[in-house]
Amino acid sequence: MKTYTPSKKILEKYADVLVNFGLNDGKGMKKGEVVRLVGNEACKSLYAAIYREIVRKGGHVIEDFRISDPKYSTAKTFFEEASKSQLQHFNEKYHKDMLDIINHAVFIISDEDPELLKNIDPAKIMMKNEASKPYMKWFFEKESRGEISRTVALYGTEASAKAVGLSIKEYWDQIIKACYLRDNNPVTKWKQTIKEIRKKAKQLDNLKIQKLHIRGEDVDLHITLPKKVKWRGGTGANVPSFEIFTSPDWRGTNGWINFNQPLYRYGNVINGIKLEFKDGLVIKSSATKNEKVLKEMIATKNANKLGEFSLTDARFSRITKPMGETLYDENIGGKYGNTHIALGMAYRDCYDGDPSKVSEKGWEKMGYNFSSVHTDMVSTTDRRVTATLTDGTEKVIYEKGQFTI
Numbered sequence: 001m002k003t004y005t006p007s008k009k010i011l012e013k014y015a016d017v018l019v020n021f022g023l024n025d026g027k028g029m030k031k032g033e034v035v036r037l038v039g040n041e042a043c044k045s046l047y048a049a050i051y052r053e054i055v056r057k058g059g060h061v062i063e064d065f066r067i068s069d070p071k072y073s074t075a076k077t078f079f080e081e082a083s084k085s086q087l088q089h090f091n092e093k094y095h096k097d098m099l100d101i102i103n104h105a106v107f108i109i110s111d112e113d114p115e116l117l118k119n120i121d122p123a124k125i126m127m128k129n130e131a132s133k134p135y136m137k138w139f140f141e142k143e144s145r146g147e148i149s150r151t152v153a154l155y156g157t158e159a160s161a162k163a164v165g166l167s168i169k170e171y172w173d174q175i176i177k178a179c180y181l182r183d184n185n186p187v188t189k190w191k192q193t194i195k196e197i198r199k200k201a202k203q204l205d206n207l208k209i210q211k212l213h214i215r216g217e218d219v220d221l222h223i224t225l226p227k228k229v230k231w232r233g234g235t236g237a238n239v240p241s242f243e244i245f246t247s248p249d250w251r252g253t254n255g256w257i258n259f260n261q262p263l264y265r266y267g268n269v270i271n272g273i274k275l276e277f278k279d280g281l282v283i284k285s286s287a288t289k290n291e292k293v294l295k296e297m298i299a300t301k302n303a304n305k306l307g308e309f310s311l312t313d314a315r316f317s318r319i320t321k322p323m324g325e326t327l328y329d330e331n332i333g334g335k336y337g338n339t340h341i342a343l344g345m346a347y348r349d350c351y352d353g354d355p356s357k358v359s360e361k362g363w364e365k366m367g368y369n370f371s372s373v374h375t376d377m378v379s380t381t382d383r384r385v386t387a388t389l390t391d392g393t394e395k396v397i398y399e400k401g402q403f404t405i
Contacts, residue, residue, distance in 0.1 A: 003158060004169040005045065006176070013181045014153070015049035018239055019057060021187045022151030023104045026194055026236040028187075031058030034101055039108035040068035043155035050106055062102060070113040076267075079120045079128075087127045095135045099142055103149075110155035114163045114324060117267025122296035125266045126373075130300065133372040136345070144348055144355035153179075153239050154327055163269070164324040171323070178240040178318045178328065193242075194234025197316060201231040201244050203405050205352070207395065209387040211252070212309065214339060216383035218260065221277070223309055224252020226366045230352040242317040242331045243338075244403075245310035247346035249367030251280040253306045257341065261332075261378040264324050268293045273377055275343075280305055282343070298343065302371035308342035310376075311385065314401040322380075329378045336382045337401035344373030 006014075019035075020028035029035060035054050039047040047065065054061050067074055078086075117125065142148045154175060161171035180186035180193075212223040226249045233244035256276040263270040272288030282304040287294045298304050310330065317333025332338050346368040348355045363370065385398040396404050 004167075004172060006172055008049075010176060010181050011046050011049040012053075013186050014046060014179060015053040017179055017181070017186050017190060018050055018106055018151055018153055019053045019059075021190045022106070022153070022236040022239045024149050024236070026191065026234065029054065029057055029059050029104055032060075033103035034060045034062060036062045036064060036098070036102045036105040038064040038066075038105065039155070040066040040110055042068040042112050042157050043108045043110035046108060046153075046155050050108075062098075068110060068112045070116055073113075073116060076116055076120070079117060079124050082124070084127070087124055088131045090131045090134060092134065096138065099135075099138050099148070103147070105148070105150040107150065107152045108155050109152065109325060109327060110157055110160075111325075112157050112159050113267075114160060114264055115267060115269060118269075118290075120267065122266060122268075122293045126296055126300045129372040136372065137370070140348060141356070149237070151236055151239055152327055154323070154325055160324055163264075164322050166321065170321075174319060174321055174323060174328070178331075180318075190236075190239075193316070194236070197234035197242065197244060200313070200403055200405075201233045203403075204231040204244065204246075204397065207387060207397070207405065208390040209397075210390050211388040213386045213388070214257070214383055215386070216381055218258040218379065218381055219256070219339075219383055221255035221257045222253065223306065224249045224367075226351070226368065228352040228366070229350055232347065232350055238327055238331075240319065240328070240331055242319070242333070243310045243312045243340075245308055245347070245350070247348070247350040247368060248306050248309055250305040250307070250346070250369045251367050253277040253280050256284075257379075259340075259377045259379045260381055261322060261329055261338075262324065263294075263375070263377055264326065265375060266293060266297070269324075270294050275377075277306070297373060297375060300344075300371065300373050302369050303344045303373035303375070305343065305369045305371070306341060307344045307346040307369045307371065307374055308340075308376070310340050310342075311398050311403070312337045312339075313398075313403050326376045326378070330376045332378070332380060333401075334380055335401055336380055338378050338380045339383050339385070339398075340376050340378040342374050342376045344371035344375055345369060
């Protein structure tokens with residue numbers, strides 16, 4: 001039986017969206033710019049379409065094409081065989097030179113085995129992530145200066161579809177709908193969508209929110225926002241993206257929160273996550289499946305602190321089914337939209353000012369967390385979010401899966 005594959009026309013539209021919308025904060029790549037293109041064998045048809053579109057638009061491609069067959073996975077081989085010194089190795093010159101060269105990066109997610117690393121000691125994965133932390137710092141510094149952009153997209157595989165109980169055709173139908181790939185001009189449609197999302201984010205900014213209280217049957221959580229903060233959405237950094245998010249002052253997080261969606265992370269599936277915070281730190285954590293992976297992640301430096309809070313309005317999102325991939329699940333719509341948080345790294349572009357002029361001490365003083373980890377955890381249950389404004393008044397900003405402002 002022949003498996004489903006998207007048509008050439010769909011792939012060309014997908015490439016168009018990623019190159020001409022996803023990059024450069026929704027404005028697309030410019031002629032003469034350098035794009036690093038990262039993907040694997042499973043997504044070769046989309047990879048080739050993106051390559052063609054970059055070249056067609058006058059760009060230069062730096063290719064990063066990888067093995068995806070689980071039998072020959074270099075990622076798995078590395079974690080099986082690497083010594084401690086190899087896990088901690090970081091080629092500083094290579095990564096610095098790469099960042100000096102490129103203007104943009106396109107990453108294609110395409111898993112042929114979502115649980116590829118399930119038998120790997122999670123401590124090894126965290127050790128490698130910690131070693132790579134300087135690259136993240138350099139990337140975000142360059143991004144804050146407006147000198148680089150990135151976009152991330154999903155290529156559906158049989159294994160990813162099976163993991164969430166969908167056929168490959170159903171799985172791709174979610175991708176096609178979410179990315180407007182049946183529209184005559186999906187780039188134009190995306191620009192219309194982000195205009196509405198940014199309008200909503202601006203309304204949140206204008207409220208001058210000081211604190212948030214998230215309540216529901218599975219959550220009672222208090223979050224504090226920094227004094228100079230803004231809400232973000234529709235940047236093109238993720239395709240698709242319907243969420244509106246901000247980065248909190250991690251020190252003001254108190255309460256508890258549960259998540260009804262699985263977390264697919266580090267080659268593992270983590271179910272039934274529950275977290276409890278006190279004075280900004282995770283003091284209790286549990287999961288019904290792969291709890292060890294969760295706890296190892298939280299034990300990573302600064303991964304026990306909040307880095308992001310996000311809301312997705314069900315009226316914006318075109319994603320209706322769980323996809324087993326954070327890129328989609330953190331943007332899911334459905335009856336109640338979704339609320340999600342991320343442990344670890346905060347987004348410095350949520351600072352209402354020039355991030356490039358803030359020192360590391362300054363970020364610490366404002367409560368913006370920095371970590372090699374940024375792990376999004378999602379719930380699609382009914383939750384009400386009440387904001388306390390700087391003048392002391394309270395206002396419900398989100399309930400029944402929709403913004404109320």
